[in-house]
Amino acid sequence: MTLNDTIHRVTQRVIENSRDSRAAYLDLMQREADSRPDRRSVSCSNLAHAYAGTLHDQPELKSGELPNIGIVTSYNDMLSAHQPYGRYPERLKIYAREAGATAQVAGGTPAMCDGVTQGETGMELSLFSRDVIALSTGVALSHAVYDGALMLGICDKIVPGLLIGALRFGYLPTIFVPSGPMPTGIPNKEKQRVRQLYAEGKVGRDELLESELGSYHSPGTCTFYGTANSNQMMMELMGLHIPGAAFVQPGTKLRQALDRAAVHRVAAIGHKGDDYRPLARCVDENAIVNAAIGLLATGGSTNHAIHIPAMARAAGIRFDWDDLAELSHVVPLLARVYPNGAGDVNHFHEAGGMGYVIGELLEAGLAHRDVLTVSEGDLSRYAEEPGLDDDTLVWRDPGPSGNREMLRPVSDPFQADGGMRLVQGNLGRACFKSSAVEQERWTIEAPCRVFQTQREVAEAFKAGELDRDVVVVVRFQGPRANGMPELHKLTPVLGVLQDRGYRVALVTDGRMSGASGKVPAAIHCTPEALAGGPLARLRDGDVVRVCAVTGELSTNADLDAREPVPDPLPEAGTGRELFAMFRNFADGAEQGGSAMLATAGL
Ligand SMILES: O=C(O)[C@H](O)[C@@H](O)[C@H](O)[C@H](O)COP(=O)(O)O
Numbered sequence: 001m002t003l004n005d006t007i008h009r010v011t012q013r014v015i016e017n018s019r020d021s022r023a024a025y026l027d028l029m030q031r032e033a034d035s036r037p038d039r040r041s042v043s044c045s046n047l048a049h050a051y052a053g054t055l056h057d058q059p060e061l062k063s064g065e066l067p068n069i070g071i072v073t074s075y076n077d078m079l080s081a082h083q084p085y086g087r088y089p090e091r092l093k094i095y096a097r098e099a100g101a102t103a104q105v106a107g108g109t110p111a112m113c114d115g116v117t118q119g120e121t122g123m124e125l126s127l128f129s130r131d132v133i134a135l136s137t138g139v140a141l142s143h144a145v146y147d148g149a150l151m152l153g154i155c156d157k158i159v160p161g162l163l164i165g166a167l168r169f170g171y172l173p174t175i176f177v178p179s180g181p182m183p184t185g186i187p188n189k190e191k192q193r194v195r196q197l198y199a200e201g202k203v204g205r206d207e208l209l210e211s212e213l214g215s216y217h218s219p220g221t222c223t224f225y226g227t228a229n230s231n232q233m234m235m236e237l238m239g240l241h242i243p244g245a246a247f248v249q250p251g252t253k254l255r256q257a258l259d260r261a262a263v264h265r266v267a268a269i270g271h272k273g274d275d276y277r278p279l280a281r282c283v284d285e286n287a288i289v290n291a292a293i294g295l296l297a298t299g300g301s302t303n304h305a306i307h308i309p310a311m312a313r314a315a316g317i318r319f320d321w322d323d324l325a326e327l328s329h330v331v332p333l334l335a336r337v338y339p340n341g342a343g344d345v346n347h348f349h350e351a352g353g354m355g356y357v358i359g360e361l362l363e364a365g366l367a368h369r370d371v372l373t374v375s376e377g378d379l380s381r382y383a384e385e386p387g388l389d390d391d392t393l394v395w396r397d398p399g400p401s402g403n404r405e406m407l408r409p410v411s412d413p414f415q416a417d418g419g420m421r422l423v424q425g426n427l428g429r430a431c432f433k434s435s436a437v438e439q440e441r442w443t444i445e446a447p448c449r450v451f452q453t454q455r456e457v458a459e460a461f462k463a464g465e466l467d468r469d470v471v472v473v474v475r476f477q478g479p480r481a482n483g484m485p486e487l488h489k490l491t492p493v494l495g496v497l498q499d500r501g502y503r504v505a506l507v508t509d510g511r512m513s514g515a516s517g518k519v520p521a522a523i524h525c526t527p528e529a530l531a532g533g534p535l536a537r538l539r540d541g542d543v544v545r546v547c548a549v550t551g552e553l554s555t556n557a558d559l560d561a562r563e564p565v566p567d568p569l570p571e572a573g574t575g576r577e578l579f580a581m582f583r584n585f586a587d588g589a590e591q592g593g594s595a596m597l598a599t600a601g602l
């Protein structure tokens with residue numbers, strides 16, 4: 001099947017817009033590769049420092065003949081998703097020895113859980129933690145003694161941060177190693193129901209905690225299709241996983257076989273072999289467009305409207321929301337996973353999962369087959385699903401959808417177009433995740449109430465002031481104002497208002513969680529309110545229109561005739577004062593909201 005025209009056109013535009021920056025990136029990677037032909041060019045005292053801690057592997061390392069793999073781990077056991085990584089390094093080192101290689105933990109990165117910081121001040125560090133992770137990855141790999149890299153990370157900011165960091169060492173072959181979702185707990189919709197009851201004061205804290213623990217109950221990634229699981233989807237579509245590794249649960253034999261395969265594979269695709277697959281060449285314009293296509297076809301997290309442009313920049317590629325919106329016109333919605341549907345990622349995986357989605361997209365000419373992956377060949381391998389035949393890892397055709405409530409073919413999708421729309425007008429440009437919102441709510445026009453904190457919204461709700469058709473505006477939540485927190489704690493409140501029969505929408509320059517949905521929301525509004533953006537000129541009662549059908553985000557108020565309200569002062573506490581440089585130099589959400597990339601001139 002030939003490639004869809006629109007996808008072809010968008011990709012050509014991305015290539016054209018990236019011509020100079022991509023050439024400069026590839027040139028730098030080539031120079032980096034050429035300047036490190038061999039570890040034996042590193043001085044002996046430097047090497048001795050690198051090897052001193054690796055008692056088992058010193059003889060092999062000394063020979064300088066075997067590939068040495070750097071592991072970058074984001075392990076901590078506060079993130080349920082990352083808890084399984086605690087034991088990974090020792091196992092990965094054993095697998096490396098089997099493959100005639102050595103492995104070292106090159107370094108660790110922080111990893112924060114947005115589930116823990118949701119609605120708290122710690123959330124104001126969250127987006128910038130991606131750049132801290134990229135910097136930490138850079139620090140880890142700056143010890144130039146590696147021939148390949150393995151990235152251990154799953155959750156929201158971690159995968160984008162690892163990828164951004166690793167791309168600056170893109171001459172190394174690099175594989176992402178997920179550790180899989182936790183088993184299904186209580187249905188996510190039930191969890192949401194109890195939250196709404198709590199917001200209305202109808203159940204108490206004990207009942208709420210019981211329900212939350214029924215959902216988040218053991219090690220593994222949380223099972224909603226939020227940012228973490230969207231990351232896993234993207235790594236498949238970019239060909240950076242062992243095919244089908246995304247959603248295999250921790251502690252299973254299959255998981256172990258996939259981890260083992262990742263180590264064997266990264267040892268085989270280094271520059272000394274005859275199948276060199278450096279990260280810089282894997283992540284090209286086709287791969288970035290594929291990531292966006294996957295996001296749209298599966299109704300993935302809105303956070304990736306920020307992360308994809310940021311990841312692309314690290315590879316010298318320019319990708320923006322016009323590209324995303326144009327792709328969204330032609331990429332059908334093939335999956336409905338909570339918050340866009342009832343089932344979770346385990347159900348999605350059982351129904352055919354990523355193998356099915358990628359197979360459908362490739363078959364219909366809706367994704368680039370032609371990408372260099374870390375596996376053999378092109379993206380076709382990712383249309384298969386892994387399994388065990390006795391103890392041998394095999395890949396099979398996933399067959400038809402095992403559950404048409406959550407996974408559908410291109411010939412009969414949930415929606416003819418993708419799950420994300422661009423809305424724009426005199427209030428700026430914003431993202432609207434249409435996949436989670438009922439179509440009759442795609443247009444909301446109502447007088448607005450303007451807030452500057454989530455807490456103020458909750459108070460107005462409790463006081464009954466929001467019991468009407470309303471566009472809730474929460475401003476000064478952009479990257480430069482306060483680090484662009486997720487405002488997911490608004491979901492139960494706005495959900496209750498919607499369920500009471502009101503027409504409600506949210507407009508904000510902040511983010512929502514990948515777990516948010518249901519309520520129409522124009523988010524990541526850019527330019528942000530700080531320093532005079534249009535949201536800073538809105539007043540209570542102005543009529544605001546959000547329309548995902550026509551792509552509008554506007555008000556009938558004469559904004560030009562008004563002065564913006566003054567910027568709030570930055571707040572201190574929970575370490576926020578340390579992040580001033582990230583806030584001060586961050587660029588817009590559409591560019592990735594990154595001070596690191598902006599000041600690096602990338
Ligand atoms: O973007 C995301 O996917 C979120 O950051 C997610 O990781 C977060 O932790 C949720 O806010 C928790 O979701 P619940 O509200 O369902 O607990």
Ligand code: SF4
Binds near residue numbers: 080113114221222
């Ligand atoms: S998926 Fe979200 S809530 Fe779950 S561990 Fe990761 S960051 Fe935390």
